[in-house]
Amino acid sequence: MSGRLAVIGLGPGNAGQMTPEATEAVRTAREFFGYKPYLDRLDLADGQIRHASDNREELSRAAAALTRASHGIDVAVVSGGDPGVFAMAAAVCEAIEAGPPEWRDIELTIVPGITAMLAVAARIGAPLGHDFCAISLSDNLKPWELIERRLDAASKAGFVIALYNPISKARPWQLGRAFECLRANLPETTPVIFGRAAGRPDERIASVPLGDADPSSADMATCVIIGSAETRVIERGEDRSPLVYTPRFSTGPSR
Amino acid sequence: MSGRLAVIGLGPGNAGQMTPEATEAVRTAREFFGYKPYLDRLDLADGQIRHASDNREELSRAAAALTRASHGIDVAVVSGGDPGVFAMAAAVCEAIEAGPPEWRDIELTIVPGITAMLAVAARIGAPLGHDFCAISLSDNLKPWELIERRLDAASKAGFVIALYNPISKARPWQLGRAFECLRANLPETTPVIFGRAAGRPDERIASVPLGDADPSSADMATCVIIGSAETRVIERGEDRSPLVYTPRFSTGPSR
Numbered sequence: 215m216s217g218r219l220a221v222i223g224l225g226p227g228n229a230g231q232m233t234p235e236a237t238e239a240v241r242t243a244r245e246f247f248g249y250k251p252y253l254d255r256l257d258l259a260d261g262q263i264r265h266a267s268d269n270r271e272e273l274s275r276a277a278a279a280l281t282r283a284s285h286g287i288d289v290a291v292v293s294g295g296d297p298g299v300f301a302m303a304a305a306v307c308e309a310i311e312a313g314p315p316e317w318r319d320i321e322l323t324i325v326p327g328i329t330a331m332l333a334v335a336a337r338i339g340a341p342l343g344h345d346f347c348a349i350s351l352s353d354n355l356k357p358w359e360l361i362e363r364r365l366d367a368a369s370k371a372g373f374v375i376a377l378y379n380p381i382s383k384a385r386p387w388q389l390g391r392a393f394e395c396l397r398a399n400l401p402e403t404t405p406v407i408f409g410r411a412a413g414r415p416d417e418r419i420a421s422v423p424l425g426d427a428d429p430s431s432a433d434m435a436t437c438v439i440i441g442s443a444e445t446r447v448i449e450r451g452e453d454r455s456p457l458v459y460t461p462r463f464s465t466g467p468s469r
Numbered sequence: 470m471s472g473r474l475a476v477i478g479l480g481p482g483n484a485g486q487m488t489p490e491a492t493e494a495v496r497t498a499r500e501f502f503g504y505k506p507y508l509d510r511l512d513l514a515d516g517q518i519r520h521a522s523d524n525r526e527e528l529s530r531a532a533a534a535l536t537r538a539s540h541g542i543d544v545a546v547v548s549g550g551d552p553g554v555f556a557m558a559a560a561v562c563e564a565i566e567a568g569p570p571e572w573r574d575i576e577l578t579i580v581p582g583i584t585a586m587l588a589v590a591a592r593i594g595a596p597l598g599h600d601f602c603a604i605s606l607s608d609n610l611k612p613w614e615l616i617e618r619r620l621d622a623a624s625k626a627g628f629v630i631a632l633y634n635p636i637s638k639a640r641p642w643q644l645g646r647a648f649e650c651l652r653a654n655l656p657e658t659t660p661v662i663f664g665r666a667a668g669r670p671d672e673r674i675a676s677v678p679l680g681d682a683d684p685s686s687a688d689m690a691t692c693v694i695i696g697s698a699e700t701r702v703i704e705r706g707e708d709r710s711p712l713v714y715t716p717r718f719s720t721g722p723s724r
Contacts, residue, residue, distance in 0.1 A: 231489075232489070233485060297591075297595075310703060310712065311703045318704075319705070326486065326583050326591040327587075328582070329587065332581040335558075335579075336552075340559040342603075343562070344555075345603065347603070347623070348600065348602070356720075367626035372619065373602055446562075448573065457577070459558070462555070462605075463611060
């Protein structure tokens with residue numbers, strides 16, 4: 215007897231940005247697995263059970279959730295943002311591929327959510343208005359050389375770059391090194407957006423030129439967006455913060 | 470007297486994937502500007518006014534909306550998916566920068582939405598589970614050479630690639646040429662996902678190997694996701710479609 219597993223994206227963290235589909239998926243699940251701060255966002259009913267875990271235990275969390283689902287329980291795994299972007303959907307797929315055959319029979323549903331870069335971009339203009347990429351800056355799961363190679367390729371080819379997982383206590387120097395790489399390919403004036411906790415009460419969104427970008431402006435809850443050479447800043451009156459956007463058109467290859 | 474302009478992401482097209490914030494922004498606006506099929510999704514009240522336009526008139530639509538907002542009207546510009554991803558938010562910013570100074574005083578709000586690649590990815594597994602990029606395949610606003618250069622750079626650097634605007638009557642050959650470029654850098658077995666109308670009644674999601682990818686499988690409503698060399702397919706029983714995912718980890722630089 216197989217149950218169901220829903221991998222649910224809760225969005226950036228305010229109720230207005232969580233989809234009705236996600237709300238309904240939470241309502242109908244019985245047991246919840248996730249990183250504790252995400253579980254804390256849920257307003258669960260009597261009889262709904264939480265299994266909180268730490269944020270670097272994705273694979274064991276996925277396996278625990280699949281085990282419960284294979285026992286016939288309706289299980290939910292929750293992610294902040296979108297579960298398919300550097301989050302639990304890939305971990306669940308990894309666990310299914312490596313796990314017992316019966317896990318492939320579980321009814322798996324993935325519920326998308328507003329991912330951080332979209333929420334941050336919306337608060338400042340349209341920095342992702344042209345071709346862009348998303349890179350996780352964590353070198354826990356890939357070699358740092360590969361990250362540098364991607365930063366180099368993306369900035370040379372004119373992509374706007376959204377950095378997820380920019381910094382943590384265990385990874386203090388990587389963001390600074392990333393800015394150094396990018397300065398080799400992009401003008402010092404390129405806008406860099408530090409978008410922290412977009413849409414939440416403790417939101418902090420700021421844009422600075424790449425030449426002045428300070429890694430200590432970021433924390434674990436920050437998504438950093440680095441413009442391309444074509445990204446522009448529109449100054450507005452005193453009452454309004456500048457808009458940062460990347461035009462839809464591009465006149466030619468960058469360097 | 471300045472009104473307000475909300476640029477609203479309606480999501481992929483089913484009500485369950487439109488955020489409460491977007492629903493509320495629609496409820497409170499007075500005049501609506503957008504591509505007709507997006508306006509047709511709205512259930513407007515008496516007194517709410519529609520201004521439909523064609524899908525290649527983004528800049529004039531943005532200017533018309535800003536003009537009305539500058540006259541004190543509460544205006545909404547609607548996009549499918551997310552307005553910041555190859556959609557109206559950048560067009561509105563372009564118009565503001567080029568327009569009269571008073572347009573900078575308009576209260577501008579951008580309401581994010583679930584963008585197509587997230588909705589498509591959720592229906593098939595987690596193809597965007599590792600570093601990825603989004604490229605518009607339209608060469609209306611940038612030279613084709615630049616698109617080829619980005620396809621080459623992204624596939625060589627190991628990014629999964631989501632293609633927006635893959636094909637249209639006026640742009641019939643570009644997607645086939647894109648597949649040719651990608652075959653030069655990626656194995657023939659690399660999964661290619663054709664995700665059409667994700668979450669809508671006429672949804673059609675399929676994964677084929679890059680070697681067999683046929684451009685005629687795509688239309689204007691399709692988002693095409695091309696895996697990296699590390700993207701994997703998990704076969705399941707007869708009742709379940711295969712899962713396609715890109716592992717969170719990467720063992721080393723690709724070619």
